[in-house]
Amino acid sequence: MASIEACVFTRKRWVLEKMLAFGFQQVGDDYVIERSFLNGDFEAILTVTEKGMVTGRVIDAISHEEYYQLRQKNATGAYVNTVRAAYEELLEAVAAACCQDVLFASDQANRLTQSILERFQVAPDFPWEKETRYQSYGTFRHASNRKWFALIMHVKRAVLDKDDNPDPVDIINLKIQPEQGEALRQLPSVYSAYHMNHKTWISVVLDDTHPDAAIMKWIDESYRLTK
Incomplete structure (x- = not known):
């Protein structure tokens, strides 16, 4: 808790x-x-x-x-x-x-939010804002079909590493092509998607392990796949 x-x-x-x-x-x-x-x-x-x-x-x-x-x-x-x-x-x-x-806990999450706004004219919405546990979960949606192409969540590191690490982190869930999954999940701070389909989504920890430009490329791909 x-x-x-x-x-x-x-x-x-x-x-x-x-x-x-x-x-x-x-x-x-x-x-x-x-x-x-x-x-x-x-x-x-x-x-x-x-x-x-x-x-x-x-x-x-x-x-x-x-x-x-x-x-x-x-x-x-x-x-x-x-x-x-x-x-x-x-x-x-x-x-x-x-x-x-600020919208999110980590600096990288807030920087990426600004980049998404500038590139796609999309700001996050917070559908679970009234629930304390999930109030900082922000979704980025297509204007046309309202599908998510990115979801930023604030979670305990333990849910990713399957241990007892209580440290909170921001993560972003992004859609990928299934054939890319194995290679992406070999990268540091990239995991099978938390609470989403493991074959077609990944979770990336927003702790500056990967630079903003690299994550924006994955966001671009997720945007294309969900359009």
Whole structure:
């Protein structure tokens, strides 16, 4: 399950000038802020790395210990739910003050989105935006037949490597000719399509392993095959 922080900040980009104005302090390579909430009963400590990764700690002001119930899935009492809601409200306020919205989590996904818009005059739509787990899944469709030619998803690396790696990544699903599949899947960061036909679709991790120009060639082919 994604952390509370990941849910709030997944499609955000930190703006350093806004962070400093809001009160973040540089500590080594990171930026840290402390804020009390819920009438001073709790202290939130947020740490943002230079790559924009966010971690948070919530400290009980009375015991001075971390309030672990916040992250326990089976902790569903009225009080812990009140603390969660107040913490999420604080995170949303930080995001509004310190971040700008982006469509996708990775820089490469956002660059490719702009390239697709310029080449095909197609912007993504988000058909599952009301569902937290799938809200960042963006589809790129033909105007004529509404078929997808690309789908960008934010998933755990584990679903690709079939291990327990919890790190989230953006991937793009693209249609291919079946005879190309074996060769493409031998390339680093290219997999059998996640949640789509393995023979005719691939998933490419958008972590800059492959340059934008190379992925755009695969997008061109997917566009042609689905037209």
